Amino acid sequence: MSTVVERLINLLAYLVDSSRPVTADQIRNTVAGYGNLSDQAFHRKFERDKASLRELGIELEKEATDAWEVEWGYVVPESNYRTIEPGLTEEERTALALAVHMVRSGGWPSGANGLLKLGGARLADTDTPVGADLGLGSEYLGLIFQAVLERRRIRFTYRGRPRTLCTYAMRHRRGRWYFAGVEPEQADTIRTYRLDRTERLELVGEPEAFPRPEGYSARDVLSSLPWEQQEPQRALIECDADIAWWVENRFTDARAVASTEAGGTILEVPFVNDSLLDMVIHLDDAAVILDPPELRAEMVRRLEAGR
Amino acid sequence: MTATRTRQRLARILALVPWTLANPYPTVTEVMERFGYTSRHQLADDLNLLFCCGLPGYGPGDLMVAYMDGDEVVLDMADYFSRPLRLTPHEALGLLSAGLAVAGTSQGDEALARAVEKLTSALFPEAATVIAAELPPEPSHLDTLRRAARDGNVLAITYLSLSTNRTSVRAIEPLMVHASMGNWYLLANCRLAGDRRLFRVDRIRSVEESGEVFEPPASPPAPTNVDYTPSADAIYARLALGPGARWVAEYYPVEVVSDTGEELEIRFAMSDARVGARLLLRLGAQARLIEGREVREETERLRAAILARYGVAST
Numbered sequence: 040m041s042t043v044v045e046r047l048i049n050l051l052a053y054l055v056d057s058s059r060p061v062t063a064d065q066i067r068n069t070v071a072g073y074g075n076l077s078d079q080a081f082h083r084k085f086e087r088d089k090a091s092l093r094e095l096g097i098e099l100e101k102e103a104t105d106a107w108e109v110e111w112g113y114v115v116p117e118s119n120y121r122t123i124e125p126g127l128t129e130e131e132r133t134a135l136a137l138a139v140h141m142v143r144s145g146g147w148p149s150g151a152n153g154l155l156k157l158g159g160a161r162l163a164d165t166d167t168p169v170g171a172d173l174g175l176g177s178e179y180l181g182l183i184f185q186a187v188l189e190r191r192r193i194r195f196t197y198r199g200r201p202r203t204l205c206t207y208a209m210r211h212r213r214g215r216w217y218f219a220g221v222e223p224e225q226a227d228t229i230r231t232y233r234l235d236r237t238e239r240l241e242l243v244g245e246p247e248a249f250p251r252p253e254g255y256s257a258r259d260v261l262s263s264l265p266w267e268q269q270e271p272q273r274a275l276i277e278c279d280a281d282i283a284w285w286v287e288n289r290f291t292d293a294r295a296v297a298s299t300e301a302g303g304t305i306l307e308v309p310f311v312n313d314s315l316l317d318m319v320i321h322l323d324d325a326a327v328i329l330d331p332p333e334l335r336a337e338m339v340r341r342l343e344a345g346r
Numbered sequence: 347m348t349a350t351r352t353r354q355r356l357a358r359i360l361a362l363v364p365w366t367l368a369n370p371y372p373t374v375t376e377v378m379e380r381f382g383y384t385s386r387h388q389l390a391d392d393l394n395l396l397f398c399c400g401l402p403g404y405g406p407g408d409l410m411v412a413y414m415d416g417d418e419v420v421l422d423m424a425d426y427f428s429r430p431l432r433l434t435p436h437e438a439l440g441l442l443s444a445g446l447a448v449a450g451t452s453q454g455d456e457a458l459a460r461a462v463e464k465l466t467s468a469l470f471p472e473a474a475t476v477i478a479a480e481l482p483p484e485p486s487h488l489d490t491l492r493r494a495a496r497d498g499n500v501l502a503i504t505y506l507s508l509s510t511n512r513t514s515v516r517a518i519e520p521l522m523v524h525a526s527m528g529n530w531y532l533l534a535n536c537r538l539a540g541d542r543r544l545f546r547v548d549r550i551r552s553v554e555e556s557g558e559v560f561e562p563p564a565s566p567p568a569p570t571n572v573d574y575t576p577s578a579d580a581i582y583a584r585l586a587l588g589p590g591a592r593w594v595a596e597y598y599p600v601e602v603v604s605d606t607g608e609e610l611e612i613r614f615a616m617s618d619a620r621v622g623a624r625l626l627l628r629l630g631a632q633a634r635l636i637e638g639r640e641v642r643e644e645t646e647r648l649r650a651a652i653l654a655r656y657g658v659a660s661t
Binding site: 051052069124126131142167188211256282289316320335343 | 444
């Protein structure tokens with residue numbers, strides 16, 4: 040393992056120390072770790088090394104080695120170096136490091152690398168018994184983030200269908216990442232997409248390809264899902280004593296309307312669609328929908344349908 | 347795995363070098379804390395590696411100088427690495443979303459809020475409005491559980507089981523709380539089950555301190571995957587999913603057996619037949635059970651029990 044790390048460090052040192060583009064041949068003949076390889080083996084190794092560097096944010100570029108553009112070589116362009124300097128105090132760094140540490144599920148968090156590049160943070164004790172999963176593993180997240188910040192278009196496949204999107208914002212909520220925007224031909228319909236249903240995503244075209252509507256925020260991302268736009272109705276559910284407390288907690292504005300003889304509670308809860316039926320089914324026979332009658336009838340229909 | 351470790355090691359070294367050049371002769375302790383080294387030995391390994399790297403020629407005048415001198419870290423002859431590298435978009439998002447998410451919980455403090463604000467304005471001023479990351483709302487007992495896990499207090503919890511909807515009282519040794527897929531979970535040694543168990547925090551009705559203490563593990567266990575992993579005694583069922591139920595194949599870890607376009611046939615594993623029964627009742631006419639005796643029996647039992655509460659006799 041150390042030989043790979045050594046070779047990559049030597050490669051990078053050679054590239055950044057050179058005042059001119061260096062050719063693949065020069066790299067092969069000069070940098071420690073590439074000696075005695077066949078043409079094919081060298082190219083394979085060099086491609087792999089370039090990919091490793093790219094993942095760390097180091098993107099090699101090709102430039103002509105002379106004015107006649109006969110020969111091309113590699114450079115580490117200026118854009119690889121730190122462009123942001125947030126000016127964090129030690130206390131703020133530590134707070135950020137704790138936050139990054141907390142969302143550590145799913146392997147080494149990308150945020151930890153980011154913080155290291157900003158100079159790390161003094162964190163003596165990381166043994167807090169709190170964790171969270173922000174689902175940061177997807178490689179597409181970086182691309183969507185770039186698309187949102189730079190206002191670049193993206194192209195992707197969503198549930199089997201190709202899409203092009205002007206992405207306005209992104210949001211992580213209830214365990215999932217969502218992003219929202221408009222398709223160029225339908226500029227007045229903002230749609231929300233779920234990252235985990237997205238495939239083959241790539242950036243297309245130049246930055247600043249579209250305007251973001253004034254005042255559009257990440258808070259609006261999920262409101263473009265159809266059920267978030269409906270006004271909730273109210274339902275009455277009779278809950279047995281064991282589970283009534285849980286159902287009541289489940290809603291921010293549930294109201295206990297009455298008690299039953301058996302010690303249960305009749306709760307008034309909001310609902311917009313069938314997902315209330317799903318919740319009630321998961322309570323087995325410990326809960327009954329009383330009202331509205333259509334919802335109650337729908338429940339009976341659903342239960343009898345699969346017979 | 348090795349590729350990941352290589353990348354992490356390289357990322358740390360390439361961050362360590364410019365920082366040390368900008369802040370010469372830091373103490374070993376500071377470098378270890380700042381860059382997350384868990385032992386002096388680990389840091390020594392990285393410095394030794396740097397000592398063997400440098401510019402072509404690779405003689406004494408070409409290699410970097412890197413070593414520990416007592417309590418100090420010495421680094422020289424590496425000026426070409428003095429500029430810190432940029433954050434990739436993924437790294438910037440990782441940092442920002444972690445900050446935003448935790449700032450929205452009771453774990454967030456003023457320092458974090460300031461850090462997030464500085465970070466967003468450095469990235470670009472609008473970032474705070476167009477990027478949002480939230481953790482699930484914190485159930486009322488979360489803080490008590492977190493403190494008990496930290497301090498090693500044995501608790502008595504009243505728990506409403508997810509699989510049976512029955513309530514039990516259990517003595518537990520809480521190990522850690524963890525947010526995943528929209529819920530908070532508690533990982534604990536359960537004395538009732540005599541084993542490690544994962545509890546949904548919102549299903550914990552009440553918590554009482556027992557007064558008894560336990561020795562918490564030296565470092566908290568890695569967050570548990572909340573997805574169900576089939577064990578040896580798992581129950582299997584095969585279902586045919588109609589167009590309105592195809593989401594099941596995305597949502598649950600299932601095996602797709604065949605897909606006619608009209609119907610998607612899946613096979614899936616569960617710990618308890620009730621999981622399959624509830625799913626079938628939820629899906630109604632959208633799904634059909636092809637195979638699975640336990641699930642079929644449980645579905646019929648549950649269907650009859652629920653229908654009875656609606657005054658409908660089962661046939």
